[in-house]
Amino acid sequence: MAGTVEARMQEKGIELPQVAAPQGAYLPYVISGNLVFMAGQLPMLNGEIQVKGKLGDDVSLEDGQKAARLCGLNLIAQLRQALGGDLDRVERVVKLTGFVNAVPDYAGQPKVVNGVSDLMAEVFGDAGAHARAAVGAGSLPFGVAVEVEGIFEIK
Structure with a gap:
Protein backbone atom coordinates (compact mmCIF):
# COMPACT_ATOMS: atom_id res chain seq x y z
CA MET A 1 0.00 0.00 0.00
CA ALA A 2 1.34 3.40 -0.99
CA GLY A 3 1.99 5.88 1.81
CA THR A 4 0.44 9.31 2.11
CA VAL A 5 3.22 11.08 0.21
CA GLU A 6 3.24 8.50 -2.58
CA ALA A 7 -0.57 8.73 -2.85
CA ARG A 8 -0.35 12.54 -3.08
CA MET A 9 2.24 12.26 -5.86
CA GLN A 10 0.12 9.72 -7.73
CA GLU A 11 -2.95 11.94 -7.39
CA LYS A 12 -1.01 14.90 -8.83
CA GLY A 13 0.57 12.82 -11.61
CA ILE A 14 4.09 13.30 -10.24
CA GLU A 15 6.45 10.53 -11.32
CA LEU A 16 9.96 10.20 -9.98
CA PRO A 17 12.88 9.49 -12.33
CA GLN A 18 15.34 6.66 -11.86
CA VAL A 19 17.89 7.43 -9.17
CA ALA A 20 21.00 8.92 -10.75
CA ALA A 21 24.41 7.50 -9.90
CA PRO A 22 26.90 9.91 -8.30
CA GLN A 23 28.85 11.85 -10.91
CA GLY A 24 32.05 11.91 -8.81
CA ALA A 25 33.75 10.68 -5.64
CA TYR A 26 30.99 11.38 -3.10
CA LEU A 61 13.13 31.42 -17.06
CA GLU A 62 10.49 28.75 -17.76
CA ASP A 63 13.10 26.20 -18.80
CA GLY A 64 15.17 27.10 -15.73
CA GLN A 65 12.14 26.47 -13.51
CA LYS A 66 11.55 23.13 -15.24
CA ALA A 67 15.21 22.25 -14.65
CA ALA A 68 14.89 23.16 -10.95
CA ARG A 69 11.75 21.04 -10.67
CA LEU A 70 13.54 18.10 -12.28
CA CYS A 71 16.41 18.53 -9.81
CA GLY A 72 13.77 18.35 -7.08
CA LEU A 73 12.27 15.18 -8.52
CA ASN A 74 15.75 13.67 -8.44
CA LEU A 75 16.21 14.81 -4.82
CA ILE A 76 12.95 13.09 -3.86
CA ALA A 77 13.86 9.92 -5.78
CA GLN A 78 17.24 9.79 -4.03
CA LEU A 79 15.56 10.53 -0.68
CA ARG A 80 13.08 7.71 -1.21
CA GLN A 81 15.99 5.34 -1.78
CA ALA A 82 17.76 6.66 1.35
CA LEU A 83 14.62 5.98 3.39
CA GLY A 84 14.08 2.45 2.14
CA GLY A 85 11.15 3.54 -0.01
CA ASP A 86 9.18 5.29 2.75
CA LEU A 87 8.73 9.00 2.00
CA ASP A 88 6.25 9.23 4.90
CA ARG A 89 9.34 9.30 7.15
CA VAL A 90 9.98 12.88 5.98
CA GLU A 91 9.09 15.26 8.81
CA ARG A 92 10.16 18.43 7.00
CA VAL A 93 12.10 19.81 4.09
CA VAL A 94 14.60 21.85 6.12
CA LYS A 95 16.66 23.69 3.51
CA LEU A 96 17.24 23.74 -0.22
CA THR A 97 20.13 25.40 -2.02
CA GLY A 98 19.67 26.06 -5.70
CA PHE A 99 22.62 26.90 -7.93
CA VAL A 100 21.70 28.66 -11.17
CA ASN A 101 24.14 28.72 -14.09
CA ALA A 102 23.70 32.31 -15.26
CA VAL A 103 25.31 35.26 -16.98
CA PRO A 104 27.03 37.65 -14.53
CA ASP A 105 24.24 40.23 -14.34
CA TYR A 106 21.33 37.75 -14.10
CA ALA A 107 19.16 38.42 -11.03
CA GLY A 108 16.31 35.94 -11.47
CA GLN A 109 17.75 33.09 -9.41
CA PRO A 110 14.90 33.14 -6.85
CA LYS A 111 12.30 32.77 -9.61
CA VAL A 112 14.23 29.86 -11.14
CA VAL A 113 14.57 28.05 -7.81
CA ASN A 114 10.83 28.46 -7.20
CA GLY A 115 10.53 25.49 -9.57
CA VAL A 116 11.87 23.18 -6.86
CA SER A 117 10.28 25.02 -3.92
CA ASP A 118 6.82 24.70 -5.47
CA LEU A 119 7.42 20.97 -6.03
CA MET A 120 8.30 20.40 -2.36
CA ALA A 121 5.02 22.03 -1.31
CA GLU A 122 3.10 19.87 -3.81
CA VAL A 123 4.70 16.66 -2.59
CA PHE A 124 5.09 17.23 1.16
CA GLY A 125 2.34 19.76 1.89
CA ASP A 126 3.05 21.96 4.92
CA ALA A 127 6.19 19.91 5.66
CA GLY A 128 7.54 21.10 2.30
CA ALA A 129 7.95 24.70 3.53
CA HIS A 130 11.70 25.29 3.86
CA ALA A 131 14.57 27.73 4.22
CA ARG A 132 16.37 28.35 0.94
CA ALA A 133 19.24 29.92 -0.90
CA ALA A 134 19.21 30.71 -4.62
CA VAL A 135 22.75 31.29 -5.82
CA GLY A 136 24.09 32.39 -9.20
CA ALA A 137 26.99 30.37 -10.58
CA GLY A 138 29.36 31.04 -13.47
CA SER A 139 29.27 27.38 -14.42
CA LEU A 140 27.90 24.06 -13.16
CA PRO A 141 28.87 20.42 -13.76
CA PHE A 142 28.35 19.21 -17.33
CA GLY A 143 27.04 22.66 -18.29
CA VAL A 144 23.67 22.10 -16.61
CA ALA A 145 21.41 25.09 -16.01
CA VAL A 146 20.53 24.27 -12.38
CA GLU A 147 21.72 22.10 -9.48
CA VAL A 148 19.85 21.68 -6.18
CA GLU A 149 20.92 20.17 -2.86
CA GLY A 150 18.76 19.63 0.20
CA ILE A 151 18.51 18.85 3.88
CA PHE A 152 15.53 16.85 5.14
CA GLU A 153 14.39 16.00 8.68
CA ILE A 154 13.18 12.41 9.09
CA LYS A 155 11.40 10.21 11.66
Missing part, protein backbone atom coordinates in the same frame (compact mmCIF):
# COMPACT_ATOMS: atom_id res chain seq x y z
CA LEU A 27 27.97 9.80 -1.48
CA PRO A 28 24.51 10.66 -2.84
CA TYR A 29 23.30 11.27 0.73
CA VAL A 30 24.43 11.09 4.34
CA ILE A 31 22.07 10.41 7.24
CA SER A 32 23.22 12.02 10.49
CA GLY A 33 20.83 11.69 13.41
CA ASN A 34 17.41 12.73 12.12
CA LEU A 35 18.74 14.69 9.14
CA VAL A 36 19.41 13.55 5.59
CA PHE A 37 21.94 15.66 3.69
CA MET A 38 21.39 15.21 -0.03
CA ALA A 39 24.13 15.77 -2.57
CA GLY A 40 23.38 18.21 -5.36
CA GLN A 41 21.05 16.82 -8.01
CA LEU A 42 21.14 17.77 -11.67
CA PRO A 43 18.28 18.12 -14.17
CA MET A 44 18.58 14.51 -15.32
CA LEU A 45 15.85 12.21 -16.52
CA ASN A 46 16.72 8.52 -16.42
CA GLY A 47 20.43 9.14 -16.85
CA GLU A 48 20.23 11.92 -19.45
CA ILE A 49 20.85 15.61 -18.78
CA GLN A 50 17.77 17.57 -19.86
CA VAL A 51 18.64 21.28 -19.53
CA LYS A 52 22.06 22.76 -20.29
CA GLY A 53 23.07 26.37 -20.69
CA LYS A 54 22.91 29.71 -18.93
CA LEU A 55 19.96 31.68 -17.64
CA GLY A 56 20.00 35.13 -19.18
CA ASP A 57 21.55 33.72 -22.37
CA ASP A 58 20.27 30.50 -23.95
CA VAL A 59 17.94 29.19 -21.20
CA SER A 60 14.56 30.85 -20.53
Whole structure:
Protein backbone atom coordinates (compact mmCIF):
# COMPACT_ATOMS: atom_id res chain seq x y z
CA MET A 1 0.00 0.00 0.00
CA ALA A 2 1.34 3.40 -0.99
CA GLY A 3 1.99 5.88 1.81
CA THR A 4 0.44 9.31 2.11
CA VAL A 5 3.22 11.08 0.21
CA GLU A 6 3.24 8.50 -2.58
CA ALA A 7 -0.57 8.73 -2.85
CA ARG A 8 -0.35 12.54 -3.08
CA MET A 9 2.24 12.26 -5.86
CA GLN A 10 0.12 9.72 -7.73
CA GLU A 11 -2.95 11.94 -7.39
CA LYS A 12 -1.01 14.90 -8.83
CA GLY A 13 0.57 12.82 -11.61
CA ILE A 14 4.09 13.30 -10.24
CA GLU A 15 6.45 10.53 -11.32
CA LEU A 16 9.96 10.20 -9.98
CA PRO A 17 12.88 9.49 -12.33
CA GLN A 18 15.34 6.66 -11.86
CA VAL A 19 17.89 7.43 -9.17
CA ALA A 20 21.00 8.92 -10.75
CA ALA A 21 24.41 7.50 -9.90
CA PRO A 22 26.90 9.91 -8.30
CA GLN A 23 28.85 11.85 -10.91
CA GLY A 24 32.05 11.91 -8.81
CA ALA A 25 33.75 10.68 -5.64
CA TYR A 26 30.99 11.38 -3.10
CA LEU A 27 27.97 9.80 -1.48
CA PRO A 28 24.51 10.66 -2.84
CA TYR A 29 23.30 11.27 0.73
CA VAL A 30 24.43 11.09 4.34
CA ILE A 31 22.07 10.41 7.24
CA SER A 32 23.22 12.02 10.49
CA GLY A 33 20.83 11.69 13.41
CA ASN A 34 17.41 12.73 12.12
CA LEU A 35 18.74 14.69 9.14
CA VAL A 36 19.41 13.55 5.59
CA PHE A 37 21.94 15.66 3.69
CA MET A 38 21.39 15.21 -0.03
CA ALA A 39 24.13 15.77 -2.57
CA GLY A 40 23.38 18.21 -5.36
CA GLN A 41 21.05 16.82 -8.01
CA LEU A 42 21.14 17.77 -11.67
CA PRO A 43 18.28 18.12 -14.17
CA MET A 44 18.58 14.51 -15.32
CA LEU A 45 15.85 12.21 -16.52
CA ASN A 46 16.72 8.52 -16.42
CA GLY A 47 20.43 9.14 -16.85
CA GLU A 48 20.23 11.92 -19.45
CA ILE A 49 20.85 15.61 -18.78
CA GLN A 50 17.77 17.57 -19.86
CA VAL A 51 18.64 21.28 -19.53
CA LYS A 52 22.06 22.76 -20.29
CA GLY A 53 23.07 26.37 -20.69
CA LYS A 54 22.91 29.71 -18.93
CA LEU A 55 19.96 31.68 -17.64
CA GLY A 56 20.00 35.13 -19.18
CA ASP A 57 21.55 33.72 -22.37
CA ASP A 58 20.27 30.50 -23.95
CA VAL A 59 17.94 29.19 -21.20
CA SER A 60 14.56 30.85 -20.53
CA LEU A 61 13.13 31.42 -17.06
CA GLU A 62 10.49 28.75 -17.76
CA ASP A 63 13.10 26.20 -18.80
CA GLY A 64 15.17 27.10 -15.73
CA GLN A 65 12.14 26.47 -13.51
CA LYS A 66 11.55 23.13 -15.24
CA ALA A 67 15.21 22.25 -14.65
CA ALA A 68 14.89 23.16 -10.95
CA ARG A 69 11.75 21.04 -10.67
CA LEU A 70 13.54 18.10 -12.28
CA CYS A 71 16.41 18.53 -9.81
CA GLY A 72 13.77 18.35 -7.08
CA LEU A 73 12.27 15.18 -8.52
CA ASN A 74 15.75 13.67 -8.44
CA LEU A 75 16.21 14.81 -4.82
CA ILE A 76 12.95 13.09 -3.86
CA ALA A 77 13.86 9.92 -5.78
CA GLN A 78 17.24 9.79 -4.03
CA LEU A 79 15.56 10.53 -0.68
CA ARG A 80 13.08 7.71 -1.21
CA GLN A 81 15.99 5.34 -1.78
CA ALA A 82 17.76 6.66 1.35
CA LEU A 83 14.62 5.98 3.39
CA GLY A 84 14.08 2.45 2.14
CA GLY A 85 11.15 3.54 -0.01
CA ASP A 86 9.18 5.29 2.75
CA LEU A 87 8.73 9.00 2.00
CA ASP A 88 6.25 9.23 4.90
CA ARG A 89 9.34 9.30 7.15
CA VAL A 90 9.98 12.88 5.98
CA GLU A 91 9.09 15.26 8.81
CA ARG A 92 10.16 18.43 7.00
CA VAL A 93 12.10 19.81 4.09
CA VAL A 94 14.60 21.85 6.12
CA LYS A 95 16.66 23.69 3.51
CA LEU A 96 17.24 23.74 -0.22
CA THR A 97 20.13 25.40 -2.02
CA GLY A 98 19.67 26.06 -5.70
CA PHE A 99 22.62 26.90 -7.93
CA VAL A 100 21.70 28.66 -11.17
CA ASN A 101 24.14 28.72 -14.09
CA ALA A 102 23.70 32.31 -15.26
CA VAL A 103 25.31 35.26 -16.98
CA PRO A 104 27.03 37.65 -14.53
CA ASP A 105 24.24 40.23 -14.34
CA TYR A 106 21.33 37.75 -14.10
CA ALA A 107 19.16 38.42 -11.03
CA GLY A 108 16.31 35.94 -11.47
CA GLN A 109 17.75 33.09 -9.41
CA PRO A 110 14.90 33.14 -6.85
CA LYS A 111 12.30 32.77 -9.61
CA VAL A 112 14.23 29.86 -11.14
CA VAL A 113 14.57 28.05 -7.81
CA ASN A 114 10.83 28.46 -7.20
CA GLY A 115 10.53 25.49 -9.57
CA VAL A 116 11.87 23.18 -6.86
CA SER A 117 10.28 25.02 -3.92
CA ASP A 118 6.82 24.70 -5.47
CA LEU A 119 7.42 20.97 -6.03
CA MET A 120 8.30 20.40 -2.36
CA ALA A 121 5.02 22.03 -1.31
CA GLU A 122 3.10 19.87 -3.81
CA VAL A 123 4.70 16.66 -2.59
CA PHE A 124 5.09 17.23 1.16
CA GLY A 125 2.34 19.76 1.89
CA ASP A 126 3.05 21.96 4.92
CA ALA A 127 6.19 19.91 5.66
CA GLY A 128 7.54 21.10 2.30
CA ALA A 129 7.95 24.70 3.53
CA HIS A 130 11.70 25.29 3.86
CA ALA A 131 14.57 27.73 4.22
CA ARG A 132 16.37 28.35 0.94
CA ALA A 133 19.24 29.92 -0.90
CA ALA A 134 19.21 30.71 -4.62
CA VAL A 135 22.75 31.29 -5.82
CA GLY A 136 24.09 32.39 -9.20
CA ALA A 137 26.99 30.37 -10.58
CA GLY A 138 29.36 31.04 -13.47
CA SER A 139 29.27 27.38 -14.42
CA LEU A 140 27.90 24.06 -13.16
CA PRO A 141 28.87 20.42 -13.76
CA PHE A 142 28.35 19.21 -17.33
CA GLY A 143 27.04 22.66 -18.29
CA VAL A 144 23.67 22.10 -16.61
CA ALA A 145 21.41 25.09 -16.01
CA VAL A 146 20.53 24.27 -12.38
CA GLU A 147 21.72 22.10 -9.48
CA VAL A 148 19.85 21.68 -6.18
CA GLU A 149 20.92 20.17 -2.86
CA GLY A 150 18.76 19.63 0.20
CA ILE A 151 18.51 18.85 3.88
CA PHE A 152 15.53 16.85 5.14
CA GLU A 153 14.39 16.00 8.68
CA ILE A 154 13.18 12.41 9.09
CA LYS A 155 11.40 10.21 11.66
